[in-house]
Amino acid sequence: MNPSLSSATAAFHQEALQTLQQIEDWTLSSIQNPSASMDQQAETFRLLHSLKGTAASFGNESIAQICHAIENVLADKTQLNTQGSEALLMAIDYCRHILSNSPLSPEQHDDQRDECIARLNMLVKQDLNSANQTQLRELSGSVWQIDFAPHAQFFENGHDPLRIIRSLRNFGPIKVSVFTEKLPEFADFDPFQCYLRWQITLKAELDYYQLAAQFEWVKHICDVTIDILALPQKKRVIEPNRYKLNEANLEALLTVSQTIQSQLQQAVALTNQLNQTDKIRLSRRNQAMKRQQQFLQQQLLHIAMCPLADAFARLPRMAFDLASKTAKPVQLNMDLAPIELDSFIVNSLIDPLTHLLRNAMAHGIEAAEHRQQQGKPLTGQIHISAEQAEDQLIIRFSDDGAGLAEDKILAKAKQMGINIKDLSDKPNISEWIFRAGFSTSQSADAISGRGVGLDVVKQHVTDMGGDIELVSNQGRGCCFIIKIPVLRSLMDVQLIRINDQTLALPLIHLIDSYLWDNARVIWLNGKQWFITDENQQVPLIDISRFLQLPYIERNEQSAHIVLVNVDKRFFAFSVDSLADQMQLLIKSLRPHYHHINGIKGIAILPEGDLALLLEPSKLLMAYEMDGGN
Amino acid sequence: MSSNSHSGKEIYQVLYLNHQHYAVPVQSIISVLALEKILSLPDTPNWLTGVVHVRNAIVPVVNLSFIFEVDSLADESRHPLLVLLRHPHDSQRWLALCVTDITQLIDTEQLAETGLRSSPHPCVKHVVDIDSQPLYLLDISKLFEQLMKDQG
Numbered sequence: 001m002n003p004s005l006s007s008a009t010a011a012f013h014q015e016a017l018q019t020l021q022q023i024e025d026w027t028l029s030s031i032q033n034p035s036a037s038m039d040q041q042a043e044t045f046r047l048l049h050s051l052k053g054t055a056a057s058f059g060n061e062s063i064a065q066i067c068h069a070i071e072n073v074l075a076d077k078t079q080l081n082t083q084g085s086e087a088l089l090m091a092i093d094y095c096r097h098i099l100s101n102s103p104l105s106p107e108q109h110d111d112q113r114d115e116c117i118a119r120l121n122m123l124v125k126q127d128l129n130s131a132n133q134t135q136l137r138e139l140s141g142s143v144w145q146i147d148f149a150p151h152a153q154f155f156e157n158g159h160d161p162l163r164i165i166r167s168l169r170n171f172g173p174i175k176v177s178v179f180t181e182k183l184p185e186f187a188d189f190d191p192f193q194c195y196l197r198w199q200i201t202l203k204a205e206l207d208y209y210q211l212a213a214q215f216e217w218v219k220h221i222c223d224v225t226i227d228i229l230a231l232p233q234k235k236r237v238i239e240p241n242r243y244k245l246n247e248a249n250l251e252a253l254l255t256v257s258q259t260i261q262s263q264l265q266q267a268v269a270l271t272n273q274l275n276q277t278d279k280i281r282l283s284r285r286n287q288a289m290k291r292q293q294q295f296l297q298q299q300l301l302h303i304a305m306c307p308l309a310d311a312f313a314r315l316p317r318m319a320f321d322l323a324s325k326t327a328k329p330v331q332l333n334m335d336l337a338p339i340e341l342d343s344f345i346v347n348s349l350i351d352p353l354t355h356l357l358r359n360a361m362a363h364g365i366e367a368a369e370h371r372q373q374q375g376k377p378l379t380g381q382i383h384i385s386a387e388q389a390e391d392q393l394i395i396r397f398s399d400d401g402a403g404l405a406e407d408k409i410l411a412k413a414k415q416m417g418i419n420i421k422d423l424s425d426k427p428n429i430s431e432w433i434f435r436a437g438f439s440t441s442q443s444a445d446a447i448s449g450r451g452v453g454l455d456v457v458k459q460h461v462t463d464m465g466g467d468i469e470l471v472s473n474q475g476r477g478c479c480f481i482i483k484i485p486v487l488r489s490l491m492d493v494q495l496i497r498i499n500d501q502t503l504a505l506p507l508i509h510l511i512d513s514y515l516w517d518n519a520r521v522i523w524l525n526g527k528q529w530f531i532t533d534e535n536q537q538v539p540l541i542d543i544s545r546f547l548q549l550p551y552i553e554r555n556e557q558s559a560h561i562v563l564v565n566v567d568k569r570f571f572a573f574s575v576d577s578l579a580d581q582m583q584l585l586i587k588s589l590r591p592h593y594h595h596i597n598g599i600k601g602i603a604i605l606p607e608g609d610l611a612l613l614l615e616p617s618k619l620l621m622a623y624e625m626d627g628g629n
Numbered sequence: 630m631s632s633n634s635h636s637g638k639e640i641y642q643v644l645y646l647n648h649q650h651y652a653v654p655v656q657s658i659i660s661v662l663a664l665e666k667i668l669s670l671p672d673t674p675n676w677l678t679g680v681v682h683v684r685n686a687i688v689p690v691v692n693l694s695f696i697f698e699v700d701s702l703a704d705e706s707r708h709p710l711l712v713l714l715r716h717p718h719d720s721q722r723w724l725a726l727c728v729t730d731i732t733q734l735i736d737t738e739q740l741a742e743t744g745l746r747s748s749p750h751p752c753v754k755h756v757v758d759i760d761s762q763p764l765y766l767l768d769i770s771k772l773f774e775q776l777m778k779d780q781g
Contacts, residue, residue, distance in 0.1 A: 255685040547671040593689040610668035
């Protein structure tokens with residue numbers, strides 16, 4: 001029996017980490033004891049070659065490329081210098097990061113990989129006699145130091161040092177120091193000889209060659225040294241994360257931060273008992289501490305959360321590659337909510353989404369000629385949407401392919417000894433395909449293997465506390481619906497005030513807002529108020545009634561009407577005032593309390609106060625169920 | 630489940646709210662805090678005062694006076710403390726009780742001497758009279774059950 005993909009992947013990860021450890025040990029020993037390490041070089045070479053092959057077969061091209069680059073280094077060298085060891089260790093760390101599912105975006109991964117490979121390739125090309133210069137030629141810099149020392153005869157052919165220095169100024173700001181130590185006494189001074197040398201600091205992002213080209217015509221009559229003082233921002237070496245910060249540490253820090261916030265709030269009340277001078281002094285300290293606490297909170301959230309879109313970032317490229325490999329033209333459409341979720345969730349989604357895309361391309365989307373025969377557009381369509389509804393992340397992954405082959409699935413179920421009570425029991429059919437080892441494919445293919453991935457997808461989703469279901473329509477396509485509980489997220493919101501209470505409205509639903517007294521027509525039909533917006537009749541809902549907010553007399557000067565969109569259906573409600581728009585941390589009422597209809601979650605305001613986060617779709621539904629009253 | 634099973638003795642913390650005395654096992658208490666700003670929730674029973682943000686969690690605040698149908702004082706300053714409790718069998722689930730004061734610690738041996746009575750209220754394990762005043766020994770599991778009972 002084939003091992004499941006998850007166990008095979010886990011075994012690969014374990015073996016790869018062991019191999020990397022062995023290579024690291026060899027690298028470190030080659031610094032300590034070069035002669036002893038030479039004996040082990042052949043074994044290291046073999047390990048590398050083996051890792052390269054295994055990584056490639058598991059689709060891990062980045063590790064395979066790194067291994068290849070290290071092989072090239074070791075093929076040319078029997079002994080590593082410090083620079084070589086650093087490059088190897090950096091590459092090993094990068095591979096470990098990949099294997100440990102580090103929370104880096106695909107772009108960051110690519111940048112790091114390219115950086116590692118560039119450093120390794122540099123070693124291969126390195127000329128021992130001009131090591132530093134070769135290194136520079138491979139690199140770009142953002143701050144340069146140029147030591148320019150013309151020979152005495154520099155002026156003889158009409159060369160002008162100032163012209164060269166001015167040409168450098170065209171790249172960016174320069175700082176020039178002139179050195180006059182060779183300037184002779186006046187009596188010995190020869191105006192046709194050059195006695196000066198210059199040191200120029202240039203701030204400009206450019207390649208070594210661009211800079212060296214400025215000295216091309218004079219290089220035989222001067223000494224030029226070009227050093228990089230700073231790498232360009234995007235190419236700056238990203239230090240691998242060597243700090244230990246797991247989920248529990250992060251939670252503990254967030255708890256500390258929130259507790260500080262809470263205690264600071266309580267301290268404000270105590271200041272009222274002080275005399276005026278002390279009160280002012282303490283208030284200032286308190287404000288300063290609050291700012292620090294908010295900064296701490298932001299930094300921690302920056303570590304803990306990442307954009308939901310990161311989980312989907314590699315899919316367009318993957319769809320493109322798979323379409324080329326399978327010769328099945330496909331269009332990938334993605335509609336992703338602009339929210340940030342726990343990095344754990346975002347990273348855990350990458351694998352199942354990759355599986356689903358491979359599965360859709362291998363088994364769902366038909367070949368172009370098949371689609372043509374069935375009257376379908378030649379280009380297959382894959383739609384992915386992800387949104388937060390109530391306290392769940394809901395991902396819909398659908399394709400317009402062949403759907404489930406029910407007859408094959410039933411046959412396979414019988415073969416596996418599954419008790420089939422009702423052959424037309426469609427929900428069971430959808431569930432069976434999530435079982436380990438359940439595949440109707442006759443043979444493995446390069447894209448999705450034997451289709452063993454769906455049990456892995458389900459396992460990933462279950463690990464996140466979520467659930468997955470499949471709706472299939474044979475010949476029309478299928479849709480996977482993944483639901484994952486979301487205990488916290490970051491969301492852009494519009495803060496509003498109603499009846500002396502602050503509420504948060506997801507910004508994505510806000511269409512417009514106008515002052516209450518803007519001469520806008522508001523009219524009554526039966527018991528329901530309406531407004532007219534661009535010739536549309538839009539219901540004006542009393543959400544304070546829905547939210548059971550105590551009535552407080554409104555200040556008409558600041559009152560606004562807010563126009564809201566829920567899936568292209570509009571409604572409006574009045575608010576006492578509009579406050580800021582900001583990104584806030586949203587928390588679920590679970591696990592301590594159950595979900596409340598119409599409330600998406602609890603928004604944590606910057607000062608630490610709480611606000612209800614409205615769920616416009618449920619407000620509209622409640623209004624409609626109430627008969628529009 | 631005993632909160633002090635090795636000695637067979639269960640220690641309770643007595644809480645005072647609205648002229649009534651309640652007792653909770655000390656092992657259920659996470660901490661006692663000054664009252665936070667409570668956010669009221671719509672469509673919830675009256676005994677659920679709202680939620681607070683404590684220890685990085687959104688925690689429901691329960692007013693026992695409403696559960697036991699004792700006339701409650703609306704003024705929050707009359708019960709300025711929050712007793713944060715954890716579920717006896719699920720340390721990830723919390724609730725907070727708003728109380729006026731926390732008084733003494735008592736153990737089950739002391740209570741047994743006084744004489745335990747049963748109570749018809751599901752959230753109360755036993756009732757015991759101390760200084761002619763009834764003391765309600767709360768069943769924390771049942772209190773959490775009550776909280777999840779009204780699923781919308």
